[in-house]
Amino acid sequence: MDIQKTYQAGQDLLEGRVVLVTGAGQGIGRTAAITYASHGATVILHGRRVEKLERVYDEIEALGKASAIILPFDFEKAVDADIAALAEAIASQMGRLDGILHNAAWTYGAMPLAYHKLEHWQTIMQVNLMVPAALTQACLPLLKASPDASVIMTGDTHGQAPAAYWGAFAVAKSGIEVLVRIQSEEWEMFPNLRINALIPGAVNTPQRTKTHPGSNNRALCPPEDLMRTYLYLMGPDSRGLSGKTLLCQA
Ligand SMILES: NC(=O)c1ccc[n+]([C@@H]2O[C@H](COP(=O)([O-])OP(=O)(O)OC[C@H]3O[C@@H](n4cnc5c(N)ncnc54)[C@H](OP(=O)(O)O)[C@@H]3O)[C@@H](O)[C@H]2O)c1
Known part of the structure; x- marks a missing residue:
């Protein structure tokens, strides 16, 4: 998609919007949360470990731009009641929700089906x-009340091209695209x-x-290189685009 190479997000792209980022304590989620905040969003930082989220929180506060x-x-x-409580916490603390980046993920690493x-x-x-x-369903009343709400689910290439040892993780990630x-x-x-x-x-x-322990992962691109696409999909410029799977181009 050409837009991924050429898109330039306005600095105030997400001004006034509230965005939930799951798995925001590290990796792509951390970078997306900081990027969204630097473009004006108020970001709800989700993760398991509070100390990691606090570090991201401090980085966002240091931007002096958004909260x-x-x-x-x-x-x-988690059971339904926990997820409903999470959505209620967002409603009572923020009063609105304009986007979700479903980014959190877990894998045991490579494992044969056996x-x-x-x-x-x-x-x-x-x-x-x-x-x-x-969580998307629990947040639906908030999303419906937004003038322009975007939900991004995170897939994986192994969901499209399954291979040995990717097991349940690849099955779950292929389900993401069906769900979307x-x-x-x-x-x-x-x-x-x-x-x-x-x-x-x-x-x-x-x-x-964890998934590629023997590879030279430091040679790969950092999450920052993907943020053009993450901004495009979360902000108003992608309005009208739905039900698609985008392969991120750095
Ligand atoms: N990195 C890649 O090359 C790559 C390639 C294809 C797809 N992806 C996808 O991109 C997304 C981000 O990947 P990443 O590499 O940045 O992942 P990551 O570094 O492993 O971060 C995953 C995040 O998910 C959270 N998480 C894990 N288990 C959780 C649980 N039980 N409950 C709530 N949160 C949980 C973690 O929270 P804590 O830190 O608090 O534990 C962490 O912040 C994932 O969906 C991944 O599948 C990544």
Whole structure:
């Protein structure tokens, strides 16, 4: 997509918007949260570990431009009531929600299907597919009230091109693209709602070190190189684009 090479986000692209970024404590999520804040968004920083989120919070405060709040929450054992409480916390603390970047992910690393126990399947599907789907639904009243709400789900190349040892993680990530298409059709009568999948490609992050331990991950691009696409999809310039999967081009 040419737009990924040429797009220049306005400095105030996300001014006045509230955006939830899941998995914001490190890697791509951390960079996206800081980037969104630097373009004017108030960012809800989600992750498991508060100390990491506090560091991102401090970086955003140091920008002197926008604010952030911290929302720690472990997806692994979450049930409907927890997810509803999370959405209620966003409603009561922020009063609005204009976008979600579903970025949090978990993997055990490479593992043959023969080693997958039911608990492995459950954890992977829960964190990577089921909670993002349920959280979107729980936030729907807030998203519907926004004049222009964008939901971004994060896919993976192995969801499109499955390969040995990618196991439940690849299955969950392939489900993301199906979910996006179904959700997009169900939102057709709401022009202010859109949802797309974004596949980052190979990026130097802590997760990459885990999934590719033998590779020279430092030679890969940093998350900063992808932010043009993350901004485009979150902001108003992508209005009308829904149900698509974008392969991120650095
Ligand atoms: N890096 C790549 O090359 C690459 C390639 C393709 C796709 N992706 C996708 O891009 C996204 C970001 O990747 P990344 O490499 O930046 O990942 P990462 O460095 O591993 O960060 C993942 C984030 O997910 C959060 N998380 C993990 N388990 C969680 C749980 N049970 N509950 C709530 N949060 C949880 C982590 O929170 P804590 O830090 O608080 O534990 C962390 O902030 C993921 O969806 C990934 O699959 C990445």
